[in-house]
Amino acid sequence: MENVVPSDPALLERAKKFERQALAEIYDMYSPGLYRYAMRLLGDQQTAEECVAETFSRFLRALKDHKGPRDYLKAYLYRMAHNWIVDFFRREPPPEKLDDEHPDGGLAPESTAERNIQEVSLRVAIRQLTTEQQQVILLKYMEDLDNETVARALQKPIGAIKSLQHRALARLQQILNEEIP
């Protein structure tokens, strides 16, 4: 489990001055994790790249407007990414059920179709959770973030995060049990 640490204040200060090197370091540091996060939620490489690009674009606009993060840049970026994903799903709602004949084309080809189907089933099940439940599940169990970072990303108290986590797991278990004959 990755401990929550504030972002390097000097790095953030340099980023606020739009220093190219600092911004490049931030992109290299956080964009892979953001891509994985978006990929797990969206299931499409192109859309995930779009999510990452828009997340960093919003970050730049925030810096320009002097509204960027004071610290905890990682939590800030994940929050931006998740907001974009929520907006995306509002525009294009995810499928309620898995279409076996047309699995998500963005997924990597796996060795067996069965494994691919199980993965897609889980992704679809996750998408059926509320946005906050999805966020808790992905941040905590996929990105290995601790409760404090998740709390900062969702801007909620740690107690609320634990409660969300409990309800999300219960709901996910229920969905998976319903899908398995």
Next chain:
Amino acid sequence: MNENHDLDPQLEKELARVREVPARDPNAAARGRARFLAEASVMRPKPVERKRQVFIKRYAWQAALATMVVLVLVFGGGAGAALAAQDDLPNQPLYPVKLITEDVRLNLASGSQAKIDLLLQFVDVRIDEMNQLVVLESDIPVKTTDAHTHTTGRTDTEPGPGRRRGRRNFASDPTNAPSAPPPGKRRHGGSWIIPQSDAIWSGRCIHRPVSGLFRNALYRERDGWS
């Protein structure tokens, strides 16, 4: 996952499978990075603007100070010039400033008596100037008498004592225009100098329109009136 103690082992296994995502396309990642940095370079404040802001902040107080110095020099210098001009003679460069200050003083004087007093004072000043010019053996410029005319606002033809109105008559009047230097007096250019009274009688003055006050003063000096 020390905080995942409440996670069902089966569910944890399922989630672990989803943890793996397809590798990110390096080309797409590079394009995204380049796009991000390009966008940042567009949003970056221009160095010229930053330098200008720094310049303004750094030198604003110096510019204000310089402005104040210029204002002091302009207005203070003008006052100084006016003060220095008070001792100038008609053939000196600041003499027009002296005349302007006299005009200003005359315009600012309230009441007829105050204006008359000032005019009389200026007449004395003119006479002093001419005396000084005589001592320096300099010609009396025409502008001296013109200046007095300008100061009084009169192109006077008022008769002085012992003469008639009008400069032609005045000039041709043998009782007024000295035709020859009296004994004990010497010539100075076109003028007679009366050493006893240090007064001057200029033929040029005779032929110029001069004010009655100025002419009377000259007569007083010439004839030894008290």
